[in-house]
Amino acid sequence: MDDDRVFKALADPTRRLLLDWLFERDGRTLSELASELEMTRFGVMKHLRVLEEAGLIVKRRSGREKLHFLNAVPIRLIHDRWIDKYTERRVSALTGLKRHLEETNADEPDQHEAGLRGVPLRQAPSRSGMR
Amino acid sequence: MDDDRVFKALADPTRRLLLDWLFERDGRTLSELASELEMTRFGVMKHLRVLEEAGLIVKRRSGREKLHFLNAVPIRLIHDRWIDKYTERRVSALTGLKRHLEETNADEPDQHEAGLRGVPLRQAPSRSGMR
């Protein structure tokens, strides 16, 4: 599949940082990005290449510079893959579910610090199957 | 940051497949998941552990079985990180723009025709900062 490149690209913290910067303001050049990064320019270039091949950024030439733009479409696809309309409200609200889990779940030692994590956001275990 | 575990967990295709299955119907046991996977049960267990530590799944004990549930919150957070309310419409509308851009890639530094042509899915470069 092609989604593999997207996830592999997102797996690196440096690349996520690059995306953050482009999210804040895009149209930056390689040198501009590299100057903030405590890394060789070549390393940054490699990361940008990975991001581009994943479709997460888009490059445009301008004279002897190359500008970089964020492309959020693949991110949206990730979202749509595991969050459907039905569960979206629940996920963004996510209150009361933690309580629900805790009352039905007695002994599970590794799972108790569930602030945002550790809650079955889709469904209570009683419901199985259909959707 | 803790998001690193989430992205690393998502970087593996087997783990994404596990999430897909749990998305389709969760509350499955380790053995059930492993039986469909052409991999050792131990390998699957390791993947499930990674997913759990990333907060992407939640386990619940039921007798001598352990049931697995999908947790979509981290996915939602990924979405919110690079897609804001303002650009959401634009992003969900456009697909395959990258290719289109590469075709029209000639030297065109002007940035204001973002509509269908130019690309930057978020914003024309002139806008900086705020969100």
Added chain:
DNA sequence: ATAATAGGTGACTAATCAGTCACTTGTCAA
């Protein structure tokens, strides 16, 4: 109790990936 089944652990090997190096190409301004 005991056998059967579900889940779990620590150590090892093979493959993948991040980051660097020296060197090349292309564009702008005197």
Added chain:
DNA sequence: TTGACAAGTGACTGATTAGTCACCTATTAT
């Protein structure tokens, strides 16, 4: 046209990670 600067390439090294092995623990039913 020359010198300066921006971007790009191919090969190398060190570290991380996927998958497997043999062995261990806990719960249910006979």
